[in-house]
Amino acid sequence: MSGIRTARRVAAAAVSVVLVGGALAACGSTSTKKSGQSGGPTATSVKQGLKVYFIPKDTQNPYEVLADKGGEKALSELGGSVTVSSGTQDTAAAQIPSIQAAIQANADAIVIAANDPSALCPTLNQAAKKGIAIVAFDSDISCGSTPSHLFINQADTKTIGTSEVDLLAKQIDSKGEIAILSAAASATNQNAWIKYMKEQLKKYPNMKLVSTVYGNDDPATSLTVLQGLLSAYPNLRGIISPTTVGISTAAQYLSTHKDVAKRVVLTGLGLPSQMKAYIHDGTVQSFELWNPSDLGYLAGYAAAALASGTTSLTAGSSFKAGTLGDYKIMAGSGDTGPSVVLGPPTVFDKSNVDKFDF
Amino acid sequence: MTSDVVLHKNNDKGKREARNSAGANPAGAGRPPLWRSALRWESGLVLVLIAVLGYGSAKSSTFTDPSTVFYLGINTGYIAIMALPMTFVIMTGEIDLSVASMLGLSGATVGYLWHHGWSIWPAFAAALLVGLVGGALNGFLVARVGLPSIAVTIGTLTLFRGLAEIMLGALIVPAPGDAQFPDWLQNIGAESIPGTQLSWSLAIFIVLAVVFGVVLHGSRLGRSMVAIGLQPEAAEFAGVRVKRIKFWLFVLSGGLSAFAGILLAMQNASVSYGAGTGLELNVVAIVLFGGVSIFGGRGTIPGVVLSVAIFGSLQMALTQINVSAEKQNIVTGVLLLISVIVPNLGEVSARLRSRLRRAQPALSGSTAPSDAAPPPPNPRRKATS
Numbered sequence: 001m002s003g004i005r006t007a008r009r010v011a012a013a014a015v016s017v018v019l020v021g022g023a024l025a026a027c028g029s030t031s032t033k034k035s036g037q038s039g040g041p042t043a044t045s046v047k048q049g050l051k052v053y054f055i056p057k058d059t060q061n062p063y064e065v066l067a068d069k070g071g072e073k074a075l076s077e078l079g080g081s082v083t084v085s086s087g088t089q090d091t092a093a094a095q096i097p098s099i100q101a102a103i104q105a106n107a108d109a110i111v112i113a114a115n116d117p118s119a120l121c122p123t124l125n126q127a128a129k130k131g132i133a134i135v136a137f138d139s140d141i142s143c144g145s146t147p148s149h150l151f152i153n154q155a156d157t158k159t160i161g162t163s164e165v166d167l168l169a170k171q172i173d174s175k176g177e178i179a180i181l182s183a184a185a186s187a188t189n190q191n192a193w194i195k196y197m198k199e200q201l202k203k204y205p206n207m208k209l210v211s212t213v214y215g216n217d218d219p220a221t222s223l224t225v226l227q228g229l230l231s232a233y234p235n236l237r238g239i240i241s242p243t244t245v246g247i248s249t250a251a252q253y254l255s256t257h258k259d260v261a262k263r264v265v266l267t268g269l270g271l272p273s274q275m276k277a278y279i280h281d282g283t284v285q286s287f288e289l290w291n292p293s294d295l296g297y298l299a300g301y302a303a304a305a306l307a308s309g310t311t312s313l314t315a316g317s318s319f320k321a322g323t324l325g326d327y328k329i330m331a332g333s334g335d336t337g338p339s340v341v342l343g344p345p346t347v348f349d350k351s352n353v354d355k356f357d358f
Numbered sequence: 359m360t361s362d363v364v365l366h367k368n369n370d371k372g373k374r375e376a377r378n379s380a381g382a383n384p385a386g387a388g389r390p391p392l393w394r395s396a397l398r399w400e401s402g403l404v405l406v407l408i409a410v411l412g413y414g415s416a417k418s419s420t421f422t423d424p425s426t427v428f429y430l431g432i433n434t435g436y437i438a439i440m441a442l443p444m445t446f447v448i449m450t451g452e453i454d455l456s457v458a459s460m461l462g463l464s465g466a467t468v469g470y471l472w473h474h475g476w477s478i479w480p481a482f483a484a485a486l487l488v489g490l491v492g493g494a495l496n497g498f499l500v501a502r503v504g505l506p507s508i509a510v511t512i513g514t515l516t517l518f519r520g521l522a523e524i525m526l527g528a529l530i531v532p533a534p535g536d537a538q539f540p541d542w543l544q545n546i547g548a549e550s551i552p553g554t555q556l557s558w559s560l561a562i563f564i565v566l567a568v569v570f571g572v573v574l575h576g577s578r579l580g581r582s583m584v585a586i587g588l589q590p591e592a593a594e595f596a597g598v599r600v601k602r603i604k605f606w607l608f609v610l611s612g613g614l615s616a617f618a619g620i621l622l623a624m625q626n627a628s629v630s631y632g633a634g635t636g637l638e639l640n641v642v643a644i645v646l647f648g649g650v651s652i653f654g655g656r657g658t659i660p661g662v663v664l665s666v667a668i669f670g671s672l673q674m675a676l677t678q679i680n681v682s683a684e685k686q687n688i689v690t691g692v693l694l695l696i697s698v699i700v701p702n703l704g705e706v707s708a709r710l711r712s713r714l715r716r717a718q719p720a721l722s723g724s725t726a727p728s729d730a731a732p733p734p735p736n737p738r739r740k741a742t743s
Contacts, residue, residue, distance in 0.1 A: 118628030
């Protein structure tokens with residue numbers, strides 16, 4: 001009997017601890033009420049005190065972390081503030097609460113790297129209705145006519161796809177079986193690049209794309225699908241991984257499996273900081289990327305300009321992006337709306353990889 | 359054990375007595391303390407909810423905004439719907455880990471058929487049918503073949519998600535060129551029920567919760583489920599159709615998960631194969647935090663409803679305060695641990711004591727009455743079979 005009684009006492013104690021904890025936390029709080037503001041229609045200078053929500057794909061991806069930092073830099077130059085909010089998984093469900101929080105906080109702009117091109121649309125539409133400027137970066141949304149938004153393109157989509165195939169072709173003499181190690185199967189940017197890779201492959205009749213696998217930008221998943229790929233295709237000559245998580249996981253694996261590294265060439269989009277070691281030990285010859293911090297910086301300036309009304313989504317309007325200079329908004333075509341291109345990707349190899357610190 | 363003795367006499371009267379006892383007082387003298395501790399768990403939940411609401415209102419200026427209720431419904435409603443059949447399944451000592459994959463498979467079915475030109479209602483019907491068939495597969499393997507539900511549903515978790523992936527692959531429906539889903543359906547993700555702040559999914563959950571509450575706490579079927587959870591053998595001998603009930607509970611779970619999948623698809627106005635990945639753990643967490651025993655036989659619908667409210671408002675508050683997602687996971691994990699440890703402290707200690715007593719009967723003699731603390735005859739089997 002005493003056992004049961006003790007157990008109950010412990011139970012009661014534990015519950016009280018939780019409650020007291022909650023109550024204490026509630027006591028030490030201060031609340032600030034923000035006056036509502038909406039993006040003005042036209043203006044000549046960017047507003048002070050802009051509140052911008054950056055919603056990356058997840059809060060752990062090193063690439064996204066760098067982009068968010070760039071955005072914070074932009075807004076601090078403009079006298080505004082950035083709130084970074086997202087989930088730990090690359091899902092739409094993890095981003096929706098962050099969009100809602102931005103709406104409720106009367107944010108001036110949302111800068112989002114979409115995990116899903118469509119599932120976020122109903123929530124983003126609500127944000128647009130409240131007058132919040134919507135900017136997509138890294139991975140675009142595809143919502144039809146609403147909400148109108150600006151896409152910050154890291155580099156011309158077609159250039160990324162074709163240049164990666166060219167980069168690999170050079171290293172394997174344009175022949176053999178190749179595969180793609182992508183991120184999430186629903187990622188818009190990945191699928192757009194893969195589409196252009198397939199088109200470019202038509203120019204290399206001796207290169208055969210045997211499989212596209214999805215590592216969901218998760219190192220463990222990427223490793224599993226990579227191992228499956230290598231065992232399923234013993235004659236594989238090359239892998240393109242257009243994602244920083246995929247390429248670094250694959251490089252790590254190849255650097256510890258030299259027999260495989262001897263016959264399989266790896267390239268794709270990687271961060272110089274993560275890939276340096278593999279370039280120097282010969283696992284990887286070359287890869288490419290743009291500066292993710294610049295991407296976030298540009299997105300931050302674009303969001304501020306749109307929210308202040310100093311630029312509009314009309315093709316040809318322009319805005320100033322701090323140290324990066326002036327950018328012109330390009331007209332939408334097909335499924336893509338108005339966009340801005342950061343610049344061409346940089347190819348990294350032994351000669352230049354040490355010069356970059358991102 | 360006493361009911362076994364009665365049953366071995368094997369006459370109609372004995373059976374009837376056993377059935378009565380299984381229904382009204384299934385665990386003999388163990389019942390009142392369990393009932394009392396369950397009551398206390400719910401009062402604890404009410405206090406936790408008040409604490410969360412107080413914390414949210416104090417720390418976030420937007421928490422008291424009416425739109426919080428709507429967003430909470432959007433984020434939590436479809437998960438909460440899956441928690442109701444999960445409560446029943448866990449009450450009977452089983453578990454269904456395939457719910458989130460079924461949600462994804464159902465959405466994928468709608469998307470696949472829509473992409474291939476079906477109109478919306480037949481696509482919904484097909485998705486629901488997929489849910490019922492998938493649930494029946496779980497139910498057949500668990501109830502008829504007798505395999506452990508944790509193993510079976512881990513298998514179907516992978517199977518259902520795999521099927522969804524095969525159906526849609528990288529396709530996101532509506533794909534370019536497809537028609538959009540009907541406007542009034544898409545609006546369930548953007549607009550609340552007119553005149554309220556309730557999302558459609560949350561309103562449906564509330565209606566379902568009332569139905570599930572009445573069944574669990576006010577019907578013979580509900581008492582049977584409790585009996586199955588406490589002592590499956592005894593319930594079986596007492597005439598409860600254990601296998602049939604378990605089978606249909608898995609069918610129900612599959613069907614409602616498929617329904618939640620349809621709701622989510624319309625809420626997002628789009629479908630991809632990965633919808634709801636990993637949500638099974640949130641569903642189980644909500645149910646366990648609601649005070650439902652993972653060993654079966656104990657739990658209430660009001661507890662689960664409170665748990666939904668706590669998880670939902672905690673998520674809203676933490677996101678509004680911009681607590682990082684990693685820290686939010688830690689908070690959820692700790693709450694879940696508390697919910698498993700605290701209510702089971704009594705059971706665990708009772709089981710330990712009875713094992714001790716059995717180990718040394720000659721030394722101490724059996725002084726305590728045999729029904730003072732009735733441990734389940736084979737707790738491990740109950741938890742998994």
